[in-house]
Amino acid sequence: MTKDMEDWKAALRDLGVTSLIRPENFHTPPQMSPSKNKKVAATPSIAYQPPTDSVRNPPTEIIQTLSDLPGLLEAIRGCQRCILGTTRNQFVFGEGNPHADMMFVGEGPGRDEDLHGRPFVGRAGDLLEKMIEAIGLKRSEVYIANIVKCRPPDNRIPTPEEARSCLGYLQKQIEIIQPKVIVTLGATPLRELLGITEGITKVRGTLRFFHEIPVIPTFHPAYVLRMYTPEVRKAVWDDLKLAKTKIEANV
Numbered sequence: 001m002t003k004d005m006e007d008w009k010a011a012l013r014d015l016g017v018t019s020l021i022r023p024e025n026f027h028t029p030p031q032m033s034p035s036k037n038k039k040v041a042a043t044p045s046i047a048y049q050p051p052t053d054s055v056r057n058p059p060t061e062i063i064q065t066l067s068d069l070p071g072l073l074e075a076i077r078g079c080q081r082c083i084l085g086t087t088r089n090q091f092v093f094g095e096g097n098p099h100a101d102m103m104f105v106g107e108g109p110g111r112d113e114d115l116h117g118r119p120f121v122g123r124a125g126d127l128l129e130k131m132i133e134a135i136g137l138k139r140s141e142v143y144i145a146n147i148v149k150c151r152p153p154d155n156r157i158p159t160p161e162e163a164r165s166c167l168g169y170l171q172k173q174i175e176i177i178q179p180k181v182i183v184t185l186g187a188t189p190l191r192e193l194l195g196i197t198e199g200i201t202k203v204r205g206t207l208r209f210f211h212e213i214p215v216i217p218t219f220h221p222a223y224v225l226r227m228y229t230p231e232v233r234k235a236v237w238d239d240l241k242l243a244k245t246k247i248e249a250n251v
Contacts, residue, residue, distance in 0.1 A: 056079060058076050064172075066176075067176065069173065076093075081165040087151075087153060089115055091117065092113050092118065092146065092149050094145030095118055097140060097141050098143070098177060099178075100179055102181050103181070104184075105145055105184050105193060106144070106147070107146060107157070107186055108147055108151060108158050108188075109148075111155065120144055123225060127221040128144070128185075131221065131236060131240060134237065135241060135244045147166065147188055150166075167193070174210070178213075180214070181214045181215070181216060181243045181246040182215045182216070186223065190217045193210060193215075194215060196217075205218070205238060207242070214243075216240075217239070219232060
């Protein structure tokens with residue numbers, strides 16, 4: 001796959017497009033018939049079985065009793081509730097001000113985040129930091145987390161099962177931090193956190209709520225890097241200004 005094709009595919013993913021329908025007139029090449037002397041056996045798909053111990057599968061009732069981020073991290077850092085926990089390099093918990101007024105929620109760790117154990121590093125992280133500074137804040141003043149804490153292979157979109165396995169951790173982070181506004185980055189956090197399946201281009205810039213906390217959806221920084229147009233940059237700038245007003249309204 002060429003780089004242009006990879007960028008196109010990634011841009012579609014950022015917009016929430018996870019599959020394409022094959023046109024009716026698309027020519028499908030003929031399938032090779034298996035040799036009559038050979039039997040083609042289907043490889044059985046074995047569902048992942050979560051571990052049962054409390055280190056790799058932290059009990060929900062324990063998570064609910066926690067009241068601070070260090071305690072939450074200690075309780076869940078060994079998590080392998082879903083298969084992503086078995087392939088990660090590092091568990092990417094999140095970072096920032098534990099009393100932040102603004103919280104950013106992305107999709108999941110990429111290659112750089114998996115290596116460093118931090119959310120939003122590399123080019124997308126640099127752009128996110130510039131976005132934060134543009135509205136008069138510092139990265140250390142906000143909190144940044146993701147829907148899933150472990151990197152999906154090849155940076156694919158987390159499956160609904162993987163997202164559900166991890167979502168309780170993010171919800172607990174939000175409960176502890178109590179931000180005045182949440183900014184969701186891209187289609188995945190919008191879908192998994194709020195249950196909104198509309199495309200991000202239709203929903204961005206609108207006001208939503210998560211347990212009475214204002215939520216402002218906007219484009220993912222990786223999408224902005226790929227579609228670095230004045231229109232996309234202005235859209236993100238408008239979204240962040242709207243988010244900032246929600247903080248100022250609650251001062």
